[in-house]
Amino acid sequence: LAALSARGLTGLPEIAAGDDLAALIVASLGEEPLRDGQVVAIAHKAVSKAEGAVVALAEVRPTARARELAVAHPDGGEGRDPRAVQVVLDQSAEILRAERGVLICRTHHGFVCANAGVDASNTSTEAGVETLVTLPLDPDASARRIRARLRELTAADGRAPAAPAVLISDSFGRAWRHGQVDVALGLAGIQPLDDWRGRTDAGGLELRATWLAVADAAAATADLARAKDSREPVVILDGLERFVTVEDGPGAVALLRPLEEDMFR
Amino acid sequence: LAALSARGLTGLPEIAAGDDLAALIVASLGEEPLRDGQVVAIAHKAVSKAEGAVVALAEVRPTARARELAVAHPDGGEGRDPRAVQVVLDQSAEILRAERGVLICRTHHGFVCANAGVDASNTSTEAGVETLVTLPLDPDASARRIRARLRELTAADGRAPAAPAVLISDSFGRAWRHGQVDVALGLAGIQPLDDWRGRTDAGGLELRATWLAVADAAAATADLARAKDSREPVVILDGLERFVTVEDGPGAVALLRPLEEDMFR
Numbered sequence: 001l002a003a004l005s006a007r008g009l010t011g012l013p014e015i016a017a018g019d020d021l022a023a024l025i026v027a028s029l030g031e032e033p034l035r036d037g038q039v040v041a042i043a044h045k046a047v048s049k050a051e052g053a054v055v056a057l058a059e060v061r062p063t064a065r066a067r068e069l070a071v072a073h074p075d076g077g078e079g080r081d082p083r084a085v086q087v088v089l090d091q092s093a094e095i096l097r098a099e100r101g102v103l104i105c106r107t108h109h110g111f112v113c114a115n116a117g118v119d120a121s122n123t124s125t126e127a128g129v130e131t132l133v134t135l136p137l138d139p140d141a142s143a144r145r146i147r148a149r150l151r152e153l154t155a156a157d158g159r160a161p162a163a164p165a166v167l168i169s170d171s172f173g174r175a176w177r178h179g180q181v182d183v184a185l186g187l188a189g190i191q192p193l194d195d196w197r198g199r200t201d202a203g204g205l206e207l208r209a210t211w212l213a214v215a216d217a218a219a220a221t222a223d224l225a226r227a228k229d230s231r232e233p234v235v236i237l238d239g240l241e242r243f244v245t246v247e248d249g250p251g252a253v254a255l256l257r258p259l260e261e262d263m264f265r
Numbered sequence: 266l267a268a269l270s271a272r273g274l275t276g277l278p279e280i281a282a283g284d285d286l287a288a289l290i291v292a293s294l295g296e297e298p299l300r301d302g303q304v305v306a307i308a309h310k311a312v313s314k315a316e317g318a319v320v321a322l323a324e325v326r327p328t329a330r331a332r333e334l335a336v337a338h339p340d341g342g343e344g345r346d347p348r349a350v351q352v353v354l355d356q357s358a359e360i361l362r363a364e365r366g367v368l369i370c371r372t373h374h375g376f377v378c379a380n381a382g383v384d385a386s387n388t389s390t391e392a393g394v395e396t397l398v399t400l401p402l403d404p405d406a407s408a409r410r411i412r413a414r415l416r417e418l419t420a421a422d423g424r425a426p427a428a429p430a431v432l433i434s435d436s437f438g439r440a441w442r443h444g445q446v447d448v449a450l451g452l453a454g455i456q457p458l459d460d461w462r463g464r465t466d467a468g469g470l471e472l473r474a475t476w477l478a479v480a481d482a483a484a485a486t487a488d489l490a491r492a493k494d495s496r497e498p499v500v501i502l503d504g505l506e507r508f509v510t511v512e513d514g515p516g517a518v519a520l521l522r523p524l525e526e527d528m529f530r
Contacts, residue, residue, distance in 0.1 A: 004490040007268035112441040171475070175440045176377040176527060177448065177520050179458045179478030181485065193444045210436070212488070213444030220446065220485035223477070225269040225504070239490070255442050262441060 004239035006041075006225035008232035015045075015233070017052035022149035025234055026157075034154055037241035038164040040146075041222030044185050045119065046233035047142050047168050048133045055087050057130045062086040073098050084118070087132050091116035102173075107135060110256045111185065113172045139168045139186025140251030147188040147248065165189035165244045167237075168252075169219035182223035184215035184255060188248040190240070191215070192255050213255060214243050269504035271306075271490035273497035280310075280498070282317035287414035290499055291422075299419055302506035303429040305411075306487030309450050310384065311498035312407050312433050313398045320352050322395045327351040338363050349383070352397050356381035367438075372400060375521045376450065378437045404433045404451025405516030412453040412513065430454035430509045432502075433517075434484035447488035449480035449520060453513040455505070456480070457520050478520060479508050 011028045015021065025040065034040070048054065062070070062082035066089055070082035085103070089095075092105040096112065105116040117135040136142045143166040155161035168186035173179070184192065196210035222235035276293045280286065290305065299305070313319065327335070327347035331354055335347035350368070354360075357370040361377065370381040382400040401407045408431040420426035433451035438444070449457065461475035487500035 003270050003272035004486065005268050005270040006486075171477070174478070176522050177478065177481065178522055179476045179481065179520065181446075181478050181482050183442065211444045212436070213439075213442065213446050214489065216442065216444065217446050217485040217489040220482040221269065221271075221489055224479070224482040224486055255444065257441050257443055 004221065004237070006221050006235050006237050008226050009234040009236060010232065012046075012231060012234060014231065015049040017049065017054065019050045020149070021046060021050045022146050022153055026150065026153045028234070029236075033157070033159060034150060034162040034164045034236075036162050036164065037238075037244050038162075039167055039190055039218055039222075039237040039240050039244065040150065040164050041167045041169060041219060041235045041237055042146070043182075043223075043226070043233040044117070044135060044139065044168050044170045045133050047136050047139070047146070047186070051136055051142065053134045053136055055132045055134060057081065057083045057087075057132065060084075060086050063089070065089065069098060069103065073101055073103065084120075084132060087134065088116045088118050091118055091134055109135065109139070109185075110253070111135070111172075113170070117170055117185075135170065135185060136168065140188070140253055141186075143168050143186035143188035143251070144248045163189060163246065164236075165240075167215060167218055167222070169222060171223065182216075182219040184219045184252040187215050187250075187252045189245055190218065190249070191243040191245060192250060192252060194243065214240075215252060216255065218243075269486065269502070271486050271500050271502050273491050274499040274501060275497065277311075277496065277499060279496065280314040282314065282319065284315045285414070286311060286315045287411050287418055291415065291418045293499070294501075298422070298424060299415060299427040299429050299501075301427050301429065302503075302509045303427075304432055304455055304483055304487075304502040304505050304509065305415065305429050306432045306434060306484060306500045306502055307411070308447075308488075308491070308498040309382070309400060309404065309433050309435045310398050312401050312404070312411070312451070316401055316407065318399045318401055320397045320399060322346065322348045322352075322397065325349075325351050328354070330354065334363060334368065338366055338368065349385075349397060352399065353381045353383050356383055356399055374400065374404070374450075375518070376400070376437075378435070382435055382450075400435065400450060401433065405453070405518055406451075408433050408451035408453035408516070409513045428454060428511065429501075430505075432480060432483055432487070434487060436488065447481075447484040449484045449517040452480050452515075452517045454510055455483065455514070456508040456510060457515060457517060459508065479505075480517060480520065483508075 060083035066086035067082040070080040070085045094106040097104040102114045107116045119133050147166040151161045166188045169182040171180040192215045194212040194214045225235050226232045325348035331351035332347040335345040335350045359371040362369040367379045372381045412431040416426045431453045434447040436445040457480045459477040459479045491497045
């Protein structure tokens with residue numbers, strides 16, 4: 001088994017709406033071209049910003065429910081901005097819990113996470129304009145688009161076009177454990193899950209519950225290679241060739257439990 | 266930032282009760298000695314087997330409750346062995362849910378996972394004896410013991426003693442996502458969490474909810490470097506020096522949300 005490795009891509013500029021993220025990635029790679037079988041892992045914020053999935057707080061009109069939640073669930077003791085709560089509500093299909101200053105939401109995509117993935121950090125490029133970054137509208141489609149563009153750009157370079165997989169991730173909290181780990185929001189060309197259920201192991205015994213969330217483990221690996229205070233939204237993963245596919249595949253949506261299997265509704 | 270890398274250790278024998286796991290690891294490393302700052306990630310089953318945390322089904326007397334659960338929650342259509350259910354009950358402080366063939370348990374340690382982490386796979390060394398592997402009794406203590414022994418053995422080699430961190434992991438399912446990822450059960454010498462809450466990012470903005478579960482991400486990385494059908498319980502991680510500490514630290518128990526913060530009781 002080849003070793004697994006992950007390295008953060010340095011030198012990417014701050015991403016703004018309309019940016020060609022794939023082109024910026026290719027430019028930052030320098031002399032080391034992308035290869036088939038690699039995974040390009042991207043923190044969702046870079047994708048959201050390039051796609052303009054950003055909301056200026058000044059333009060938000062909070063509803064009565066947002067005002068009510070802002071008062072009932074202050075963030076760390078401070079009053080919460082009802083406009084920020086409204087942005088979270090707009091991104092949510094359902095609020096599962098509202099406790100201890102955090103709204104646990106099911107987003108319109110089906111992700112269950114704190115504050116519907118709406119984030120204030122790392123966002124301001126225009127000084128003085130308070131903005132929030134939301135999750136990409138359709139992260140699997142974003143991943144497919146970036147993958148196609150990476151292939152196009154590497155072909156235009158005069159090289160054989162490379163079709164590395166693309167993984168878009170965000171840091172999610174967990175129900176019973178402290179802290180956050182990155183999970184896959186959008187995928188193109190990487191298997192989301194590796195199903196060993198019912199197969200036998202090296203000793204001939206049945207592996208009863210082995211159903212690896214490969215893409216989520218890859219997202220966690222990428223985030224671990226990234227320093228939170230540096231601007232390294234992109235991490236290149238090597239050693240996952242066995243999970244990289246020519247087809248874009250089912251996407252990260254395949255990682256979501258259907259509502260009727262949610263044990264905690 | 267140095268690249269993160271993970272490689273599975275080949276050539277470890279099948280582990281049996283009483284084995285000196287640290288000695289087997291050092292022997293398998295061959296010419297490449299352990300270094301300070303590395304993380305030795307071990308699938309819990311190897312630790313459990315070395316510690317004799319194994320139950321022979323033939324010696325289990327199921328209670329009425331185990332018989333009842335075995336009938337009410339068959340595993341994949343087949344009848345469940347009430348003795349296996351009894352082992353799960355013995356390992357659990359609380360059964361949170363019993364649905365679709367899976368018991369979601371809070372173990373005596375405080376881990377929330379399917380079937381209390383009791384596992385049948387990769388276990389049989391004595392042909393014909395049906396055994397189950399349980400989680401180690403105190404995985405943080407196991408990690409500290411293995412770390413101390415690794416230091417002792419590398420010193421005995423005539424080299425400067427290396428104090429790599431030790432991480433014991435298991436694959437856990439998730440509440441709202443399919444599949445499993447590895448999480449940390451026991452830790453010695455690696456920071457469980459990296460707390461950036463309240464600090465500012467490179468752009469001077471406050472990072473509002475950045476609380477990285479470093480040890481869980483490291484566990485997921487190690488598992489991704491491991492092929493499920495090969496016998497590679499041990500993975501060596503490089504590039505995590507910034508999270509490795511001289512002290513053994515608080516252990517994986519620091520990753521558990523206290524009961525009163527569990528939003529899903």
